[in-house]
Amino acid sequence: MSLEKDISSWLKDYLLKNNLESFVIGISGGIDSAVTSTLCAMTDCKTIVVTMPILQNINETNRAIEHSSWLFNNYKDVEIHNIDLTNIYNQFKRTIPKQFSNPLALANTRARIRMSTLYLIAGSSNGIVVGTGNKIEDFGVGFFTKYGDGGVDVSPIADLMKSEVYNLADRLNIIDSIVSAKPTDGLWDDGRTDEDQLGVSYDELEWAMNYNGKEINQEQERILDIYNKHRKANIHKMQDIPIFKKK
Numbered sequence: 001m002s003l004e005k006d007i008s009s010w011l012k013d014y015l016l017k018n019n020l021e022s023f024v025i026g027i028s029g030g031i032d033s034a035v036t037s038t039l040c041a042m043t044d045c046k047t048i049v050v051t052m053p054i055l056q057n058i059n060e061t062n063r064a065i066e067h068s069s070w071l072f073n074n075y076k077d078v079e080i081h082n083i084d085l086t087n088i089y090n091q092f093k094r095t096i097p098k099q100f101s102n103p104l105a106l107a108n109t110r111a112r113i114r115m116s117t118l119y120l121i122a123g124s125s126n127g128i129v130v131g132t133g134n135k136i137e138d139f140g141v142g143f144f145t146k147y148g149d150g151g152v153d154v155s156p157i158a159d160l161m162k163s164e165v166y167n168l169a170d171r172l173n174i175i176d177s178i179v180s181a182k183p184t185d186g187l188w189d190d191g192r193t194d195e196d197q198l199g200v201s202y203d204e205l206e207w208a209m210n211y212n213g214k215e216i217n218q219e220q221e222r223i224l225d226i227y228n229k230h231r232k233a234n235i236h237k238m239q240d241i242p243i244f245k246k247k
Contacts, residue, residue, distance in 0.1 A: 002171070003164075003168065004039060004042065004168055004171060004172060005042075007039050007156050007157070008039045008040075008042040008043050009043075010156065011023065011039060011040055011043055011045075011130075011154065011156055012043035012044075012045055014128075014154060015043070015045055015128065016045075018128075020126055020127060020128055021045070021046055021125065021126040021127060022045065022046035022047070022048055022122070022125045022126060022127030022128075023040040023043075023045060023046070023047045023048065023127060023128060023130050024048045024050065024118050024121050024122040024125065024127045024128065024129050024130065025037045025040060025047070025048070025049050025050070025118075025129075025130045025132065026050050026051075026052055026114055026117075026118055026132070026149070027049045027050060027051050027064040027067060027068055028051075028060065028064055028132075028185075028186055029051075029059070029060035029061060029062070029063030029064035029067070029178065029181065029186070030060075030063075030132075030178065030181065030183055030184065030186075031165055031166065031169055031174070031178055031179060031181070031183065032132040032133065032134055032157065032165060032183075033064075033132040034067050034169065034174045034175075034178045035157060035165050035168050035169050035172060035174060036130060036131070036132045036156055036157055037049050037067070037068075037071060037130075038071065038075075038172045038174065039156055039157075039168075039172075040130055040156075041071050041074075041075035041077075041078050042075065044075070044076060044077060045077065046077045046079065046125070046127070047071070047075070047077060047078050047079070048079045048081065048121060048125060048127065049068045049071060049078065049079070049080055049081070050080075050081045050082075050083060050117065050118060050121060051064040051065060051068065051081070051082045051083070052083050052084075052085050052113075052114045052117055053082075053084050053085070053086065054084075054085045054086050054089045054110045054113065054114070055086055055089070055189055056086075056186060057186065057191055059181075060181075060184070060186050063175075063177050063178050063181060065082060066175060066177060066178075067174070067175055067178055068080045068082075070175055081121070083117060085110075085113055085114065085117065088113060089109070089110060089113055092109065092113070093106065107187040107188055108145045108146075108148055108187070110148075110187050111144075111145035111148025111149050111185075111187060112145065112147055112148045112151075114148065114149070115129075115145075115147065115148050115149065115151040119151075122153075128153035128154060129151070129152045129153050130152060130153070130154055130155075130156065131149070131150075131152030131153075131154060131155035131156070131158065132149065132157065133149065133150070133152075133155060133157070133158055134157055134158065134160055134161065134162050134164075134165050135157075135158060135159055135160055135161050135162075135209075136161060136162055136202060136205050136206060136209060138150075138155065138158045138238070139158070139238060140205060140208075140209045140227070140230075140231065141198065141205060141227060141230035141231055141234060142230065142231065142233075142234025142235065142236075142237040142238050143185075143194065143197075143198065143230070143234070144237065145187075146236075146237045149185075150237060161206050161209075162183075162202035162203075162205075162206060163202075163203065163206060166179070182194075182195070183195070183202065185197075198226070198230065199226050200223050200226050200227070204223045204227075205223075205227055207220075207223065208223055208224050208226075208227035208228075209227070211224060
């Protein structure tokens with residue numbers, strides 16, 4: 001059985017064994033959510049795809065809508081929703097005292113508002129929220145928002161490197177506009193990409209995750225240092241919540 005069929009079968013088994021009825025996925029216009037939503041749709045179970053722009057780059061939203069339409073036309077039982085959360089986010093910003101208006105914290109707030117929206121839909125549809133993080137993001141450098149896009153019920157591509165996600169996208173015939181787009185978390189107004197934020201490419205991070213301790217050159221040392229810096233800063237996201245144990 002192919003990898004895509006393995007994952008899709010795993011998703012369907014999980015849904016049915018838990019007496020659930022639907023998958024709920026946020027669609028960003030990026031490769032990870034496109035592949036994940038397609039794997040869900042392949043199950044022939046109800047798949048609810050949701051675009052949730054918040055002050056979004058229009059190109060990202062258009063790609064998300066284009067992919068959602070492609071899913072609807074190619075698979076059965078796909079339900080599409082476009083929910084603009086910009087007003088909710090702006091009202092939230094106005095409500096919170098300005099002393100707490102840290103740019104990074106506000107960017108992460110966007111992801112947490114989206115997470116709440118997905119769980120509202122899942123809770124109303126006897127469904128589960130499906131994660132779209134890949135292995136580099138979820139278990140390498142922790143490039144996700146804790147209790148934002150990291151708040152999910154199942155993670156079907158979290159054991160796949162970014163290169164494997166692209167390979168799956170090719171086999172699944174994901175639309176060209178998504179495959180060719182530079183990866184971005186879409187949480188910033190200035191259009192910065194993932195590579196802008198991380199300082200290295202996904203291919204380089206993939207190399208760093210697989211580094212075997214052999215002699216390396218100066219550029220590879222730089223890549224490894226960046227990887228380790230991100231991992232150290234974000235390791236708390238990838239570990240269980242600390243619990244005090246009474247004696």
